Amino acid sequence: MIDRYVRPEMSRIWTEEATFARWVAIESLVARVQAEHGIIPAEAAETIAATPGPDISDVREAERTRDHEVLSFLAAWTKAMPDESARWVHHGLTSYDLVDTGLGLAMRDAVDLVLDAARELYRVLARRALEHWDTICVGRTHGIHAEPIRFGHKLATLAFAVDRSLTRLSAVRESVAVGTISGAVGTYATTTPAVEAEVLAGLGLTAEPAPTQVVCRDRHAELVAALAVLGASVEQLALEMRLLQRTEVAEVEEPRTSAYQGSSAMPHKRNPTTSERLCGLARLLRANVGAALEDVALWHERDLAHSSVERVVLPDSCNLAYYQVTAATELVDGLVVNTDRMAENLGATRGRIFSAQAYLQMTRNGVEREHAYRTVQQASLRSLQQGTQFADELGKDGIAFDESALDPKVFLQDEDVVRTRLHERLREHGTVTRP
Incomplete structure (x- = not known):
């Protein structure tokens, strides 16, 4: 991933250095446990755990002749160990x-x-x-x-x-x-x-x-x-x-910083x-x-x-x-x-967002549902086309719309x-x- 979209605390987990450090820790722990079980000599396990991890350049150099990343890692790491310890690395x-x-x-x-x-x-x-x-x-x-x-x-x-x-x-x-x-x-x-x-x-x-x-x-x-x-x-x-x-x-x-510039051509x-x-x-x-x-x-x-x-x-x-x-x-x-x-x-809609309240008020007052819906829909359309207030258009249809229904909090009780x-x-x- 390019640096532009990474945070250092995450990117550090995925570096080659971190990968090889994990491999060293795993191999060292395996050696210690194997030694405790009598599988490898305790001295070898101690040497393995004490040997620092290899340089990345050494691993890559070893990979030129092995074409295998793990074998190259092991070769670069174990070259710093005595043979009697190195032969127990990666055992089994x-x-x-x-x-x-x-x-x-x-x-x-x-x-x-x-x-x-x-x-x-x-x-x-x-x-x-x-x-x-x-x-x-x-x-x-x-x-x-x-x-x-x-x-x-x-x-x-x-x-x-x-x-x-x-x-x-x-x-x-x-x-x-x-x-x-x-x-x-x-x-x-x-x-x-x-x-x-x-x-x-x-x-x-x-x-x-x-x-x-x-x-x-x-x-x-x-x-x-x-x-x-x-x-x-x-x-x-x-x-x-x-x-x-x-x-x-x-x-x-x-949020913007004081250095913000939004366009190379349009300063606004x-x-x-x-x-x-x-x-x-x-x-x-x-x-x-x-x-x-x-x-x-x-x-x-x-x-x-x-x-x-x-x-x-x-x-x-x-x-x-x-x-x-x-x-x-x-x-x-x-x-x-x-x-x-x-x-x-x-x-912005001159009250049309309250159409549901008008429609429900009509049905509560005994108007048939479909008729109430169509009436409110037509009043809303006239308000949109003519730029008039929704409540005024309802009034033209003889609908006494309760103005308290225009309070947005009615929807949020x-x-x-x-x-x-x-x-x-x-x-x-x-x-x-x-x-």
């Missing part, structure tokens, strides 16, 4: 005992970062929702003015979408925090389940219950899919902010570039899901078709999702809400149930709120 293991166990550690740590970031996004969305609970704006369906809603309700909808991704990602964390120390084709012919259990417990991983030679790739596909769903929820948020920033709407604005432009970027990154996350699903089906006990794919889609998806969520949090936290413009837009749910969920997340 196969390459993917190292690769997949290391990958389990990387994915676990990456999910932890995304979980922390998504929790913060949820908290910020919930806080801004409660802050604007009494801010009334027009609700829109199909892009058309519908009825009044609370701006806080709009943000609460987005908050609960992120919260559902937290549930998915928590489950995914268990799925990917898995390793294997089972040897070639997963039969424990050259190692033991006891060694595997102790090594994985020491790493904070669980074992693949029926290993082949690799950890099953449905786990990885589940991770990429969960990240894509989270990305789609962030996209939903960002798309809403884009739409609300249009000149004709102008109800919110992204204030474009929703952060929101647009978040929408674009969601497309990349979705595209990676297909590639991850293609990796699930491998030939027999394993092939290597998955390797080149996951070297790209796993780090890229984790980096993209983490960047997207942290950027969305910054956007929501600094979002400028134009309440005056929201109030102005509520009146029983909506505190949503606010209560938001408070309850915040408390479950450990955030103290006031009712």
Whole structure:
């Protein structure tokens, strides 16, 4: 992933340095456990654990004559050990005992970062929702003015979408925090389940219950899919902010720095570039899901078709999702809400957004439903075409419309149930709120 869309705390997990450091830690722990079980000499295990990891350049140089990354890593690392210790490195293991166990550690740590970031996004969305609970704006369906809603309700909808991704990602964390120390084709012919259990417990991983030679790739596909769903929820948020920033709407604005310049040609432009970027990154996350699903089906006990794919889609998806969520949090936290413009837009239809109240009032007064609907619909159409007030057009039809029904709060009388749910969920997340 290019540097433009990464945060250093996530990108560090996926560097070659971090990968080789994990391999050293795994090999060292395997050696220690094997020594405790009397499989290799204790002195060898001590030397293995004390030997620093190899330089990346040495691994790549070794790969020129081996064409095998794990063997090259082992060659570069063990050249600093005496022969009587070096021969016990990787004893009874196969390459993917190292690769997949290391990958389990990387994915676990990456999910932890995304979980922390998504929790913060949820908290910020919930806080801004409660802050604007009494801010009334027009609700829109199909892009058309519908009825009044609370701006806080709009943000609460987005908050609960992120919260559902937290549930998915928590489950995914268990799925990917898995390793294997089972040897070639997963039969424990050259190692033991006891060694595997102790090594994985020491790493904070669980074992693949029926290993082949690799950890099953449905786990990885589940991770990429969960990240894509989270990305789609962030996209939903960002798309809403884009739409609300249009000149004709102008109800919110992204936070800007003093250095902001929106256009090289038009100095007046204030474009929703952060929101647009978040929408674009969601497309990349979705595209990676297909590639991850293609990796699930491998030939027999394993092939290597998955390797080149996951070297790209796993780090890229984790980096993209983490960047997207942290950027969305910054956007929501600094979002400028134009309440005056929201109030102005509520009146843009000259009262037509209250058509449902007029229609229901007529039916309560004994008018047949279809006739009431058509009458109100025609009055609304005349108001639109002639630029007149909706209530005035109803009056021309002899309908005494109760003016109190034009109060937007009529639509919001029983909506505190949503606010209560938001408070309850915040408390479950450990955030103290006031009712």
